[in-house]
Amino acid sequence: MKTYSAKTGEITREWYIVDAEGQTLGRLATQIADRLRGKGKPVFTPHVDTGDFVVVINAEKIAVTGKKLEQKMYYRHSGYPGGLTTRPLREQLERRPTEVLRKAVKGMLPRNRLSRQQLTKLKIYAGPAHPHEAQAPKQLEVS
Numbered sequence: 487m488k489t490y491s492a493k494t495g496e497i498t499r500e501w502y503i504v505d506a507e508g509q510t511l512g513r514l515a516t517q518i519a520d521r522l523r524g525k526g527k528p529v530f531t532p533h534v535d536t537g538d539f540v541v542v543i544n545a546e547k548i549a550v551t552g553k554k555l556e557q558k559m560y561y562r563h564s565g566y567p568g569g570l571t572t573r574p575l576r577e578q579l580e581r582r583p584t585e586v587l588r589k590a591v592k593g594m595l596p597r598n599r600l601s602r603q604q605l606t607k608l609k610i611y612a613g614p615a616h617p618h619e620a621q622a623p624k625q626l627e628v629s
Contacts, residue, residue: 492531497524499607500538501623503616506587507547509628511554515590517628518542522604523595535600539607541623546583546612550575560589584610 502521506514520526524536550558558575578586587610595601609618 490529490531492529492534492536494534497529497534497536501541501618501621502538502626503541503543503618503623504626504628505544506542507544508549511548511550511587511590514548514628515587515594517626518587518608519591519594521626522591522607533600535603537604537607539609539618539621539623540626541616541618542587542608542610543614543616544612545587545610546579548579548583548587555579560586583612 504514504518518540521540522537524530524538527536530536555576556574560573560575560578562571562573563569564571573581575586588605588608591608592601592605595604609616
């Protein structure tokens with residue numbers, strides 16, 4: 487029996503919607519990353535993008551455990567000497583709540599060109615509204 491390898495034209499992509507309200511950041515990010523890679527599909531092939539589209543709503547209402555709101559830091563660098571900027575998670579959630587989840591999911595994908603392609607299928611919105619009703623996304627059950 488030969489090993490099946492998915493071809494790019496044979497892949498059917500589904501649309502899923504996830505409500506992040508009250509969900510734990512890391513646990514939600516792992517399940518989103520698996521769905522973006524296509525790990526749950528029987529046609530999963532590591533070197534082919536077999537994943538689905540994921541729409542996340544209410545990203546501003548995501549939950550974290552422990553003292554992460556004060557202790558977890560996000561770093562940016564301007565490229566100039568002394569240009570390092572740090573921001574705690576609480577402030578990052580106030581300013582750019584979508585980037586918190588995007589960065590968590592990105593860290594759980596492999597570091598290659600394929601992961602950058604897979605990350606484009608992730609759509610994150612801070613509030614409950616999103617423009618993807620025409621795709622008829624299914625509710626993704628997050629345990």
